[in-house]
Amino acid sequence: MDDQPQTTQPDFLYTLATNGQFDRIARYLGSNDSLGVRLGAAGILAEFGDGVKQADNGEIKQQLISGVLEETDETVRARIVETLLYIHDEDIIETLVRKVASDTEPTPTDSPHPLVLVEWLGSDHPELRLLAVAGLGDVGTHTVVPKLASACTDDDYRVRARAIEECGRVGDHRCVDALIEALESYNEEIKMKAARSLAQIGGDAAIEALIDAAKTDNEELRRTVIESLGTLGSLDVLTILLNGIDDSDDGVQQAAAESIVELVYQAPFEESHTVRETVVEELQASTDSDTVPIFLALFEESDRRAIRRNTAWLLGRIANPHPRDETVETLIDALDAYDDTTAQIAATSLVRIGGIDLEERLEAAIDSYETSEDARQRAEFVHTQITDSEAEELLKQTVEYVRVTEPADYTAKKRDDA
Numbered sequence: 502m503d504d505q506p507q508t509t510q511p512d513f514l515y516t517l518a519t520n521g522q523f524d525r526i527a528r529y530l531g532s533n534d535s536l537g538v539r540l541g542a543a544g545i546l547a548e549f550g551d552g553v554k555q556a557d558n559g560e561i562k563q564q565l566i567s568g569v570l571e572e573t574d575e576t577v578r579a580r581i582v583e584t585l586l587y588i589h590d591e592d593i594i595e596t597l598v599r600k601v602a603s604d605t606e607p608t609p610t611d612s613p614h615p616l617v618l619v620e621w622l623g624s625d626h627p628e629l630r631l632l633a634v635a636g637l638g639d640v641g642t643h644t645v646v647p648k649l650a651s652a653c654t655d656d657d658y659r660v661r662a663r664a665i666e667e668c669g670r671v672g673d674h675r676c677v678d679a680l681i682e683a684l685e686s687y688n689e690e691i692k693m694k695a696a697r698s699l700a701q702i703g704g705d706a707a708i709e710a711l712i713d714a715a716k717t718d719n720e721e722l723r724r725t726v727i728e729s730l731g732t733l734g735s736l737d738v739l740t741i742l743l744n745g746i747d748d749s750d751d752g753v754q755q756a757a758a759e760s761i762v763e764l765v766y767q768a769p770f771e772e773s774h775t776v777r778e779t780v781v782e783e784l785q786a787s788t789d790s791d792t793v794p795i796f797l798a799l800f801e802e803s804d805r806r807a808i809r810r811n812t813a814w815l816l817g818r819i820a821n822p823h824p825r826d827e828t829v830e831t832l833i834d835a836l837d838a839y840d841d842t843t844a845q846i847a848a849t850s851l852v853r854i855g856g857i858d859l860e861e862r863l864e865a866a867i868d869s870y871e872t873s874e875d876a877r878q879r880a881e882f883v884h885t886q887i888t889d890s891e892a893e894e895l896l897k898q899t900v901e902y903v904r905v906t907e908p909a910d911y912t913a914k915k916r917d918d919a
Contacts, residue, residue: 514526514529514538514541514542514545515545518545518548518549518552521552521556523546523549523552523553523556523557523561524556524560524561524564526542526545526546527542527546527561527564527565527568528564529541529542530542530543530546530564530565530567530568530572530577530581536574536577539572539574539577540574540576540577540580543568543576543577543580543581543584544580546565546580546581546584547580547583547584547587550584550587550588553584553587553588554587554588557588561588562585562588562589565581565584565585566585566596566597566600568581569581569582569585569597569600570600570601575624575625575626575629576626578626578628578629579624579626579627579628579629580628582597582628582629582631582632583628585597586628594631594632594635594663595635597632598632598635598636598639601614601617601618601632601636602614602615602636602639614636615636615637615640615645618632618633618636618637618640619633619637619648620633621633622634622637622648622652627655627656627657627659627660630652630655630657630660631657631659631660631663633652634649634652634655634660634663634664634667635663635667637649637667638663638666638667638668638670638671641670641671645671646668646671646673646675646676647675649664649667649668649671649676650664650668650675650676650678650679651679652664653665653668653676653679653680653682653683653695654679654682658688658691661683661691662690662691662694665679665680665683665691665694665695665698666694666697666698668680668698668702669694669697669698669699669700669701669702670698670701672701672702673702674702674704674706676698676702677699677702677704677706677707677710678706680695680698680699680702680707680710681695681699681706681707681710683695684696684699684710684714689719689721689722692714692719692722692725693721693722693725696711696714696722696725696726696729697725697729699711699729700729700730700732700733701732703733703735708730708733708735708737708738711726711729711730711738712730712737712738712741714726715727715730715741715744715745720750720752720753723745723748723750723753724750724752724753724756727741727742727745727753727756727757727760728756728759728760729760730742730760730764731759731760731761731762731763731764731767732760732763732767733764733767734763734764734767734768734769734772734776735764735768736764736772736775736776736779738760738764739761739764739779739780739783742757742760742761742764743757743761743783743784743787744757745757745760746758746761746787746792746795754795755795755798755799755802757795758795758796758798758799759799759803759808761780761784761815762796762799762808762811762812762815763807763808764776764780765777765780765811765814765815766807766810766811780815781815781818781819784815784818784819785818785819792819793816793819793820793825793827793828794827796812796815796816796819797816797827797828797831799812800812800813800816800831800835801831806840806842806843809838809840809843810840810842810843810846813832813835813843813846813847813850814846814849814850816828816831816832816850817832817846817849817850817851817853817854818850818853820850820854825854828854829851829854829858829859829862830862832847832850832851832854833847833851833862833863833866833880835847836848836851836866836875836876836879836880836883837872837873837875837876841875844875844876844879845879847879848879848882848883851863851883851887852883852886852887855887856887859883859887860884860887860888863880863881863883863884863887864884866880867880867881867884
């Protein structure tokens with residue numbers, strides 16, 4: 502026997518790692534080498550995640566992905582997934598799920614897709630359970646939903662969080678109970694994910710749970726819940742959103758304003774008019790002079806066209822009798838908005854607001870060399886609409902105004918009055 506110490510397989514792999522030869526280590530994955538070598542290679546790559554991340558030029562990533570698809574041992578596969586999650590963002594999960602589902606890729610086990618995902622959901626390795634819930638969310642069949650709901654209580658945070666997100670994406674009401682339970686979690690991130698998923702699913706039970714959650718003392722969770730409520734398009738949430746406008750936290754106030762606007766445009770078509778009129782009536786009934794500035798800030802800061810358009814519409818209806826100077830100025834500026842529809846709605850709102858002071862501001866905008874041609878034309882339109890409306894009202898007040906169809910109608914009216 503040789504008196505010199507024998508180099509063990511792990512020692513050999515560690516030598517490669519300390520020399521930064523991670524590409525060579527990755528080649529042992531999915532190879533015909535012994536399970537011990539593959540386990541060692543996968544473990545070292547997971548241990549030296551920072552070095553692998555720096556050394557990867559795309560080749561190591563591809564070797565790791567191939568290892569996930571071709572490896573026969575679950576522990577090795579799980580360690581490979583662990584490395585991939587570390588050196589790449591969570592998009593790698595989507596990549597792996599697509600490849601597992603693809604008919605052109607090798608099957609990781611003897612089980613076909615999606616049965617392999619069901620098997621992984623029962624794995625002792627959280628990395629494989631994570632792949633499973635992500636893949637099952639794509640499958641989204643009737644039999645999959647209870648498995649996703651059950652995974653919302655997984656011991657591993659990543660699996661639990663992803664299962665909650667997939668429940669929202671699938672949108673099945675059978676997930677609601679599990680998501681309501683997740684709202685009671687000690688983990689604030691889990692609570693917020695559950696709130697978003699409940700809003701995606703909707704329904705009476707989800708709305709009731711979200712309304713209760715909006716009363717929490719946690720400002721971040723309160724803001725997340727308020728943000729989610731507007732997407733439901735239901736007047737059932739209007740009261741809690743109006744309360745959010747009066748919240749002590751600025752972030753909650755802004756979230757409430759945006760959700761109220763979302764409520765307006767997310768409402769079902771057949772209910773749209775009722776929702777709009779109710780929202781306007783409730784906001785007009787508010788005696789808080791700070792309400793309009795919150796919506797003005799939303800209009801100016803949002804980069805979402807739907808939000809800006811509907812906020813411009815709303816401002817035209819709540820500017821009076823509230824202080825309106827800033828509203829008028831904002832809407833005049835919006836006549837030059839990059840989005841033509843927003844500019845047109847701003848013009849309509851200005852016509853609705855009206856007033857002699859507005860005429861003067863419009864004239865100043867029309868005469869300004871800084872005003873673009875499109876904005877000038879819109880300002881002239883608004884000015885004409887306002888002045889014509891005022892002239893018509895003055896005419897009604899100073900002369901007897903009778904709508905006639907034929908000239909003889911006016912003579913007949915005078916004869917009847919005599």
